[in-house]
Amino acid sequence: MAGLVVVAALRTEYAALVGRVPGAVVERCGMGPERVRRWLPRLSDLAPDALVVAGVAGGLDPSLRPGDVVVASEVRDERGRIVLRAASPLVAELRSMGMRVHYGPMVSCDKLVTGQQREQLAKTGALAVDMESAAIVRAMSPAHERPPVAVVRVIVDTAFTPVARLSTVVAGARALLTLRRLAPALRRWADLAGPRRVLLAGPRSFCAGVERAIDIVEQALRRYPRPVYVRRQIVHNAHVVADLQSQGAVFVDELDEVPDGTTVVFSAHGVAPAVRAEAARRNLRVVDATCPLVAKVHTEARRFLGRGDSVLLIGHNGHDETEGTLGEGNIQLVQTPEQAERVDVSDPTKVAFLTQTTLAVEEANKVVDVLRRRFPLIESPPTEDICYATTNRQDAVRAIAGDADLVLVLGSQNSSNSLRLVEVAQRSGTPAFLVDDAGGILPEWIEHSRTIGITAGASAPPHLVDEVIGMLRALGPVEVDERVVTHEDIKFTLPKEVAD
C-alpha cells in the first residue's frame, strides 16, 4: 500500500506538487483519458489508502475566476457520475487558507473543449472541465471499498477567457502557484481517513412549524401569480432559502420591496401587527406562515397587555421572532439575569412574562428565577412558550454530547435554536460546532475525533445530516448509534389561503 497518492496529468502540475505533499507518492499519468488508461496498471500496483487527482482545469460556471479552486463533489463523464463524499473537509481546509473554493460537479471530456461546447457543458451544472479525473476515479474499487478520493483543480481559463490568450498563460502560471500552495492541505485531508462512530441525536432537524412554513411557500408558488414574495427568511436556514429561491420565491427584508397587489408570505417567526396593517393597506395578498406556537405567544402578549400588565419578553435582541412579539405593544425585552435584576415595572403586582420559542431552557430559567424572586406574583403563560421542538432537540443533544469527542450541529449561523444546541453540547464539556453543511467541517475538528455526535437545528433539512454521515463513511467505516429521547408526531394545518 502506498498511503496517499497524488496524481497529476501534466509535467508542470507534477512539478508543482512533487515534494510538497508530506509522505505522499506523486505520480504523473499524462494528459487525456487514453494516457490515463495506459497509466492505470501503475495505480493498481500502488493500491493507495487515499487518492487525490490534482491539477488545473477549465472553468464552466460563470462565477469562476482564474485562480479559483474547485473541489469536485462528483465527477461526470459519458458513462454517468461518481459522487465523491470524502472531499468536503478539503473545502473548509482550503477556504481557511484564504482560497476561493467552489464545491460542485466536475466533468471529464475526451478532448479540450472550447467555445460553444463549454457553454453546453455549463448548462449541465458542472463547475469545471478536465480530461482525466473521471477515468482515474472510475478505476478505483466500487464505492463501498473505495479509499477516500478527492479531485482538486485550479481554474486557469474560464468560458470568457479562451485558451490561447496571453492572459491565459499568465493565469496558468498563477494556477500552478496556487496548486503548490494547496499541496500540504492534501496531506491533512488524507490524515482524516479512519473508522468512526456516530451518535445521532433524535429528534433532530425539521420541526412541524418549519415543515409547514416551507409547504406554505411551495403551495403559494403553485397557486398564485408570480412573483411570490417572502418577507424575511422563511426559516433561518441558507439551504431552505436557496431551494425556495430556485423554485421562484423572492425574499425581501421589508414590505416596501413588495409591489402593491402581489402575494407575500410572512415567515415562520411571525410579524408585528404594524406589518399586517401595512400589508392590508397595500392590498397585498398575505399568506401567513407564522408558526402556530409563535402565534400563541402573540396571543398571550395581547391578553396580558389587554389587562394592563407590565409585559416582559425573555429573548434575543434583533431576532425576527422577538421583533414581531415586541411589536404587539409596550413590552420590555429581558435578555439576561442581570437585565432581569434591573428591569423596572410600574406595578410589581401586575407583571407577566413571555419567552421566545427557541431559547435554551436552562438559560431562560435563570432569567425566570430572577423575575419570580423580584415579582412573586408574576404571571406566566399557562403552557411553556419555549416550544416542544426546541426542548426535545436540546434534550436529545444533551443525551449524546457527554459520550462524544465532538458534536456537529447542522444549521445556519442566524438560527437561534441551532445556536442553542451548540451551547447545550458545549455545556457538557464537549467541543461543538455549527455548520451549514458538510462543506463547513474543518479537518482539524474531526481528525482526532473517533466518536462524533450529530444533530440538526429545527430549520435544517434532514438530508444535510445524511450528507455528513456519507462524508464520514467515505473516510472510513462508520457505526451509527441513534439515541432517540422522544418521538414527535405534531403536525400543523395549512392556512386557508393554501389549504386544499
Ligand code: SF4
Ligand atoms: S422551532 Fe418551535 S416555534 Fe419555531 S417553527 Fe419550530 S415548532 Fe414553531
